[in-house]
Amino acid sequence: MEHGRGAVEALVTPVWQGRRVLVTGHTGFKGSWLSLWLHAMGADVTGFALPPPTDPSLFAAARIAGLIRHIEGDVRDLAAVRAAVATARPEVIFHLAAQPLVRLSYEQPVETYATNVMGTVHVLEAARLDGAVRAIVSVTSDKCYENREWIWPYRESDPMGGHDPYSSSKGCAELVTAAWRKSFFADPGAPALASVRAGNVIGGGDWAADRLVPDLVRAFEAGVSPLIRAPQAVRPWQHVLEALGGYIQIAERLLAGERHFADGWNFGPADDDARPVSWIVERMRAAWTESGGAASDALPDAGPRPHEAGLLRLDCSKARAALGWRPALNLERTIDWIVAWHRAVAGGADARAVTLGQIADYAAASSQSGDRAAA
Numbered sequence: 180m181e182h183g184r185g186a187v188e189a190l191v192t193p194v195w196q197g198r199r200v201l202v203t204g205h206t207g208f209k210g211s212w213l214s215l216w217l218h219a220m221g222a223d224v225t226g227f228a229l230p231p232p233t234d235p236s237l238f239a240a241a242r243i244a245g246l247i248r249h250i251e252g253d254v255r256d257l258a259a260v261r262a263a264v265a266t267a268r269p270e271v272i273f274h275l276a277a278q279p280l281v282r283l284s285y286e287q288p289v290e291t292y293a294t295n296v297m298g299t300v301h302v303l304e305a306a307r308l309d310g311a312v313r314a315i316v317s318v319t320s321d322k323c324y325e326n327r328e329w330i331w332p333y334r335e336s337d338p339m340g341g342h343d344p345y346s347s348s349k350g351c352a353e354l355v356t357a358a359w360r361k362s363f364f365a366d367p368g369a370p371a372l373a374s375v376r377a378g379n380v381i382g383g384g385d386w387a388a389d390r391l392v393p394d395l396v397r398a399f400e401a402g403v404s405p406l407i408r409a410p411q412a413v414r415p416w417q418h419v420l421e422a423l424g425g426y427i428q429i430a431e432r433l434l435a436g437e438r439h440f441a442d443g444w445n446f447g448p449a450d451d452d453a454r455p456v457s458w459i460v461e462r463m464r465a466a467w468t469e470s471g472g473a474a475s476d477a478l479p480d481a482g483p484r485p486h487e488a489g490l491l492r493l494d495c496s497k498a499r500a501a502l503g504w505r506p507a508l509n510l511e512r513t514i515d516w517i518v519a520w521h522r523a524v525a526g527g528a529d530a531r532a533v534t535l536g537q538i539a540d541y542a543a544a545s546s547q548s549g550d551r552a553a554a
């Protein structure tokens with residue numbers, strides 16, 4: 180395995196050094212990776228979120244509360260969000276806090292809308308009232324689009340929609356974002372506001388319930404057969420660092436005053452990496468076995484299945500053309516990295532060091548793939 184080639188010290192970046200950043204949802208899977216990455220680049224990071232949604236969590240395993248300013252609070256509470264903004268005095272906000280699970284959104288639709296829609300309203304309103312914020316990156320989802328169940332990938336200009344409460348709440352969060360951008364953030368001195376839409380991100384340190392890769396890791400570690408629903412469902416899988424790298428690039432452009440980046444952006448994998456669930460299961464089993472672990476055969480999940488979109492692809496031409504963003508890892512490598520992360524941490528390695536090592540390796544890989552693309 181290739182890890183450790185990239186140097187963590189090389190991550191320090193002038194544009195981020197000393198930069199005050201607020202990350203909402205920093206106790207979650209993506210927020211933990213992002214907080215570590217921003218901190219490694221030299222940013223002064225404050226996080227605002229409820230306690231980690233899972234136990235174990237990357238937030239606890241990588242001891243993130245000891246690295247950044249950690250504020251526990253609820254995005255449904257405008258006063259709490261305003262207080263966090265007053266404490267952090269951020270120049271940049273990455274808004275990730277959300278109820279992110281489709282199945283849970285059927286059980287808790289009111290909480291899902293309250294968090295995902297009004298939470299977004301509160302973060303944007305706190306930024307509007309604060310006056311020092313320069314750039315905001317609001318994280319929604321590829322599921323924000325009206326899903327036509329067709330083979331063509333969705334573009335940023337496609338209509339918002341969503342069948343299940345989670346997807347619909349992310350479509351609503353996009354509408355809220357567009358309204359704040361047009362109504363309050365149109366002046367050159369106002370915060371520049373972008374929204375980012377990624378597909379199914381996967382990576383080490385995700386212990387969410389009801390997500391394929393965490394379900395597989397849990398089953399392999401427990402020595403039981405994973406239960407798989409919707410084996411034919413095709414999703415745009417990508418490593419969490421691919422999406423986060425895109426979010427960071429957007430923030431950098433907004434900070435540089437390039438206000439035409441204050442818009443919606445898709446970040447998804449190469450077409451070949453939109454794969455069925457069954458492919459991921461087999462590849463994870465193979466990588467787990469190659470790494471010396473035992474991985475049982477998967478079994479079909481006979482439990483109830485609420486509606487979930489069957490086919491979803493993103494058209495990322497815009498990020499490619501305007502940002503030069505492109506995936507640096509293919510799906511085979513992504514799965515190798517996930518297996519390496521979990522095997523290392525289960526074997527006693529320090530989760531923070533393993534995560535930072537992968538961030539450094541990713542930064543090296545993405546600058547090489549950028550060089551290749553520019554050549």
Ligand SMILES: NC(=O)c1ccc[n+]([C@@H]2O[C@H](COP(=O)([O-])OP(=O)(O)OC[C@H]3O[C@@H](n4cnc5c(N)ncnc54)[C@H](O)[C@@H]3O)[C@@H](O)[C@H]2O)c1
Nearest residue numbers: 204206207208209228229253254275276277279320379380
């Ligand atoms: N993981 C994916 O595949 C994926 C795909 C597309 C979009 N997203 C989006 O990315 C973001 C992060 O997702 P994740 O996978 O890290 O989820 P996660 O469940 O691991 O983390 C969610 C974070 O939001 C916080 N949170 C939840 N409700 C809150 C509330 N009411 N107030 C304050 N904080 C609250 C949690 O404490 C946690 O920090 C979400 O907006 C999600 O919708 C994730």
